[in-house]
Amino acid sequence: KNYIIKGLPLQGKKVLITAGPTYEAIDPVRFIGNHSSGLMGFEIAKAAANLGAEVILVSGPSHLNVSHDLIQLTRVVSAEEMYTEVFKHFATADIAIAAAAVADYRPKTVAEQKIKKKAEDITITLVKNKDILFSMGQEKKHQFLVGFALETENEIENAKGKLERKNLDAIVLNSLNDSGAGFGKKTNKISFIDKNSTIKAFELKTKADVAKDIMNEIMNRLHA
Numbered sequence: 001k002n003y004i005i006k007g008l009p010l011q012g013k014k015v016l017i018t019a020g021p022t023y024e025a026i027d028p029v030r031f032i033g034n035h036s037s038g039l040m041g042f043e044i045a046k047a048a049a050n051l052g053a054e055v056i057l058v059s060g061p062s063h064l065n066v067s068h069d070l071i072q073l074t075r076v077v078s079a080e081e082m083y084t085e086v087f088k089h090f091a092t093a094d095i096a097i098a099a100a101a102v103a104d105y106r107p108k109t110v111a112e113q114k115i116k117k118k119a120e121d122i123t124i125t126l127v128k129n130k131d132i133l134f135s136m137g138q139e140k141k142h143q144f145l146v147g148f149a150l151e152t153e154n155e156i157e158n159a160k161g162k163l164e165r166k167n168l169d170a171i172v173l174n175s176l177n178d179s180g181a182g183f184g185k186k187t188n189k190i191s192f193i194d195k196n197s198t199i200k201a202f203e204l205k206t207k208a209d210v211a212k213d214i215m216n217e218i219m220n221r222l223h224a
Ligand code: CTP
Pocket: 018, 079, 098, 099, 100, 101, 102, 103, 104, 129, 130, 131, 132, 133, 134, 146, 147, 148, 149, 150, 151, 162
């Protein structure tokens, strides 16, 4: 009798994932942030680990936790910290998935002391953060690189634009038009767009199931 011993499909592969929001400090007690829960990224991490991959999960502030032998979770706060942590791992990653809702801007200066309430109006000058995903696209060699796009208009067109500009292999478009999808929800509705402009639209489902769909689409394209 012949026995075929089959390993898990992503055994030996390293998957780098960003998740959650970033917090950009204004002063010692205040920050600019967003409503990302981190759930989508955490579910992708679990889906990848369950496929046998070694997962590096870099998350901004999130209440979520995960415990899995194959997931190494590193928590960061700001976009700059996320950038630094990501590039400790990118060179050796086989797949990188940017699910974080990274702040596009940060306060130009961080006040050393708590800002006191005085003037009727105050202005905080913001400066652009580095685009972590764009930088991964620039550094990309063998990696399969996947981004997310959140659009409120011209969804497909804008997502394709991001895919090209950031040198991605695929992009996951979040359909906000659907009331059950997005920030703070347990469900999501996505379209998976690859660099050949092949578009696969999925139904509204739990983020755990969306994560499995995303990993399937990536695996289908890994050796293509
Ligand atoms: N991203 C990133 N670093 C940033 C900003 C975004 O890595 N500083 C990543 C996100 O994780 C996501 C993708 O880029 O995978 C797209 O993010 P999105 O906010 O939709 O696009 P932006 O390029 O920031 O453009 P805009 O917000 O103007 O639509």
